[in-house]
Amino acid sequence: MTARPKVPPGKRTNDPEGLRKRVLDVAEACFQARGYHASSLGDLMAAAGVTGGALHHHFPTKKALALAVIEERVAAAVEETWIAPVRAAGSAREAVRGVFEAVATELEQQGFVRGCPLNNLAHELSLADPDFRAALAGIFSAWRQAIADKVTADQHEGREQATDPQRFAALAVATYSGAMSIAKTMQDAGVLRDCLNALEQGASSASSSKGEAGTKRRRRVLRQYGTS
Amino acid sequence: MTARPKVPPGKRTNDPEGLRKRVLDVAEACFQARGYHASSLGDLMAAAGVTGGALHHHFPTKKALALAVIEERVAAAVEETWIAPVRAAGSAREAVRGVFEAVATELEQQGFVRGCPLNNLAHELSLADPDFRAALAGIFSAWRQAIADKVTADQHEGREQATDPQRFAALAVATYSGAMSIAKTMQDAGVLRDCLNALEQGASSASSSKGEAGTKRRRRVLRQYGTS
DNA sequence: TTTAAAACAGGATGACTGTCCTGTTTTGGA
DNA sequence: TCCAAAACAGGACAGTCATCCTGTTTTAAA
Structure with missing residues (x-):
């Protein structure tokens, strides 16, 4: 899902701020959707398109990332x-x-x-x-x-x-x-x-409209679970 | 060869309901204190004093237990x-x-x-x-x-x-x-x-007491984390 | 007593996880 | 150009985890 830069062998571009931002984006979404303990660093690395070394460089531990x-x-x-x-x-x-x-x-x-x-x-x-x-x-x-x-x-x-x-x-x-x-x-x-x-x-004071008021309750069935 | 079966001198008493209750007691407390994902079945087994086989007999999966x-x-x-x-x-x-x-x-x-x-x-x-x-x-x-x-x-x-x-x-x-x-x-x-x-x-109507009222706010520092 | 099922013991297993390590590349200043 | 530090790659590693398996003991009904 996340755009991953192609790798022409031998060329690399350091982008520490961008990489950090990408990791935080993914971690924020994943922690939110699945929780902290249910989100593995492997999942985050794959989703953010970063390697273990890069992740560890910016966030030494999972706790630091959280x-x-x-x-x-x-x-x-x-x-x-x-x-x-x-x-x-x-x-x-x-x-x-x-x-x-x-x-x-x-x-x-x-x-x-x-x-x-x-x-x-x-x-x-x-x-x-x-x-x-x-x-x-x-x-x-x-x-x-x-x-x-x-x-x-x-x-x-x-x-x-x-x-x-x-x-x-x-x-x-x-x-x-x-x-x-x-x-x-x-x-x-x-x-x-x-x-x-x-x-x-x-x-406030007693509402004049009661029961029949403008806001009608609406039941919503979830379409799907968090596919971020 | 005197193949004598090892006899752990303790005799066993089956108590399925009691064992199930013990497991649920421990699981309830542990899920509450540390959460579902942070609670391992090993911890629960040790805390409840049950073996893996017994746990699996009553609750085939962790999800079933939860x-x-x-x-x-x-x-x-x-x-x-x-x-x-x-x-x-x-x-x-x-x-x-x-x-x-x-x-x-x-x-x-x-x-x-x-x-x-x-x-x-x-x-x-x-x-x-x-x-x-x-x-x-x-x-x-x-x-x-x-x-x-x-x-x-x-x-x-x-x-x-x-x-x-x-x-x-x-x-x-x-x-x-x-x-x-x-x-x-x-x-x-x-x-x-x-x-x-x-x-x-x-x-209700406006409160007569304000600021100095009977309920004084009290700061509480936690003594310790859940040591169950 | 016989017998089948339930209850329990305890270890095997394979997948997964967070961390760390060594090495390579890039970058910015001198 | 030179060089040290930062940035990144990629895999090793030691645990941990949930589940499953085989075997033994207990229980209750026949």
Whole structure:
């Protein structure tokens, strides 16, 4: 699948950054789809088109590779999916709604659910190694803090006076994480919308539309498993 | 030649049910603490004190063993922790609060967080095998349905008229799952209380206590990793 | 007691995995 | 041009793993 440079015998081009990027791309996708322990370095080498020597040169151990994936890729994914949109949104509540809806729509278009990159690795690795746990915990903290900061900013503008920033942020992160977990297992992204609606119903006044509302639940059968 | 068969002086007593139970006990704990792929059958055999032949007799493959753990142990854990308390509670909201607080207290007493049995395995195995996914999805469904049924029962008694049962249930399950995921990674059960408070603040009227309130956040450093 | 099946013991096996090692090629600075 | 370090190639290696196999013991029914 991945384009592999042909090998005219005798000629070689060193591209350490490109090779490193290719390895991280493959590792990120493979760890995400199959998990850390189920992904062998042989699989990764084949998929990335790199040799054992090259892989070992950039990442001495499998743990080092996973740590790089966490710190560079997973953190970036959370930044892109959550933190940046939260900062750009008009309010914390709008941000939460926006991300939930955007992710739900994206998953419905894809037709299958791979799960949340952070939570996928967090479950498998948090108890396996203190370094893994520390790296993953840092991402959770930054994610939660970004939301809490947004609530605090809202409060400076006179809104959300009765909202505890830390608690609101915890609820948003937990609900999203859990909803993605359920969506992955059920292979149905609808639970994201269910959670969002329940969240907003509880916060705002009673909804005028009930039962017959615009969002109709839709069952989705997975097409296939992760063929990346 | 006095070909005397070596007689290991111990006599053997067949106890298929007991042996099976021991294996499941060990497998449940080990899958929970280290995950499925990180748990080798050799470890399990040693921990349970069974031989390879005995293990293979009861569980022909590792997958069969994991499936038994999911269907018998994980399902039972969800039943005990959530479904039974929900049925016994006075209302759905009381049930949710009760379980959150009970689990948070239990984790704080233990001093470390192993995570939710269902979510731990769901993340690692949902995409690995259709049989795993089906078994895990069934448990999620039963969990959610038990809460939704409770909301419906509340509605028959005149309460929760503005609450959508399925959505409320989805939110409860997702928030708990996500909170346990965060708690496991941070090794801090406080997020469970944060989520519960945010959940109830959104539903009930504004909380009078703010900031200085009775529940003070407490940082917990993990004592040790799972030494089962 | 006889007998067949279940329960258990314990090792063989072959495939796989992560790491390391030695050697070769490329690169950038002096 | 020269050279040291970085970048890469490719295989060796020692374990580990899940499964399977043959053989023995126990159990319960006949």
